[in-house]
Amino acid sequence: MALVSGLVPARFLTLTAHLVIVITIFWSRDNNVRASLPLQYSQQQYERQDVELVVALSVTLGLFAVELAGFLSGISMFNNTQSLLSTGAHASAAVALLFFLFEQWESSLYWWIFAFCSALPAAFEILLFVSVFGFKRKPL
């Protein structure tokens, strides 16, 4: 199989799509915060839910930085397993987050999407970092 197959742009585009949706949710998180609160709520309850969602989104952005660093530096760009996993995870995340945004899901559901679609590829990425830098294995 050629080194630069269609998997590299697919991975990059699904990663970017997921990133764009996360930034969009960050920008308009008011609806999702309100969906997690009871009908009558105090300002402190709102702020607590808001902080929870902000933390979740910020951690997601941090893990994006990890995965983009691994991808752009070449460590995992040509590793087909990681590319496949990443493409699948980020594509599902993009669809799930579209539902999250348009159907105004509550913010506790975000953690499930985060676990499977952000934490999993980032964990594999860190594993690859360790195996390349620590155990001196080749990035492929």
Added chain:
Amino acid sequence: VHPPGRQLSSTPLEILLFLNGWYYATYFLLEIFIFVYKGLLLPYPSANLALDLVMLFLYLGIEVTRIFFGSKGNLCQRKVPLSISLALTFPAAVMAAYYLLLQTYALRLEAILNAILLLFYAVELLLGILTLASFSRVDSY
């Protein structure tokens, strides 16, 4: 310090141009759909809608030329195509800034997409100038 052998082509620049090409293709298709959406939903004076659409096709032309010349110039280690590409980065950045800030109705989604394009341009400009400098230090065939 010259790289070993005579390879002066910049791999990071090539990677960025490759990804930029794919990203721009997606951006263009998405923008067509967004304009259909905005045209149906928002009150557009028809002159503004026509201007935005024509500019989008102009942007496509600029971007395709820019990426092609940049990639060829970098891979063949030729200064002229690479500098054409660098020069075209400026109108491309102006177009991205237009769609980010100045167009009639800018959606949040469009703002984010254009910001990512501007980020691409900034890094490509930097790498392009460094690559051009490294080409100029050696006599070309």
